[in-house]
Amino acid sequence: MNRRQFSQGLGAALIGAPVAGRALADVGSAFVQGSLSALRFRFADGETDTVQAVEVTDGARAVGLRWSQQLPTYFEDRVDLSNTGLGGVFRTPFARRWADARPVGGVEKIGDRLVLRVGALSGFSGRRIVVGAGEYSWDLPGPSIGMAPGGGTGRPVGAARMGSDDRLLIQLRATTMF
Numbered sequence: 001m002n003r004r005q006f007s008q009g010l011g012a013a014l015i016g017a018p019v020a021g022r023a024l025a026d027v028g029s030a031f032v033q034g035s036l037s038a039l040r041f042r043f044a045d046g047e048t049d050t051v052q053a054v055e056v057t058d059g060a061r062a063v064g065l066r067w068s069q070q071l072p073t074y075f076e077d078r079v080d081l082s083n084t085g086l087g088g089v090f091r092t093p094f095a096r097r098w099a100d101a102r103p104v105g106g107v108e109k110i111g112d113r114l115v116l117r118v119g120a121l122s123g124f125s126g127r128r129i130v131v132g133a134g135e136y137s138w139d140l141p142g143p144s145i146g147m148a149p150g151g152g153t154g155r156p157v158g159a160a161r162m163g164s165d166d167r168l169l170i171q172l173r174a175t176t177m178f
Helices: 003-015 017-027 094-100
Strands: 035-037 039-043 048-051 053-057 062-066 071-075 102-110 113-117 129-133 136-139 145-147 155-162 168-172 174-176
Touching (some): 113 168, 129 174
Antiparallel strands (some): 039 048, 039 174, 062 145, 071 136, 102 155
16 A cells, blocks of 8 residues: 555545545645635625735734735645644644634724734734635734734724634635635
């Protein structure tokens, strides 16, 4: 038996054939965990747009990130092995991280930015940020840094929580567009 057959057999045994078959049917066999893609979404109002910045602001100051490259993408409809002996080996699914996190506020979309308005900015600088939508998530490229507040008001598109691993998690109400 070669390594690929063994891995497929082990995967089917761990997660069950119906789940494995559905997961592969949803994303196709070409999807590779960590492959690069843009944060492109179709929002509830029908708008399709690419997100290229996240801003956390208290109105006077802001921290966040702006990027222009594609980012590692992770398929999140998978088995949660975080409570097993294999938990340190595999990435914890976004839904599990979200469930364990504490709410910090709603997220607006303004232009190509996702904006989280907070009462106090302390504790948000230097945080890693993960964006999730539907069955996918993206790790943003580096910790949040100081930036000029963008201003403006937008429409609500999601929510934010602080994860138990001190990452800022943003969950969007949107469909991923590849």
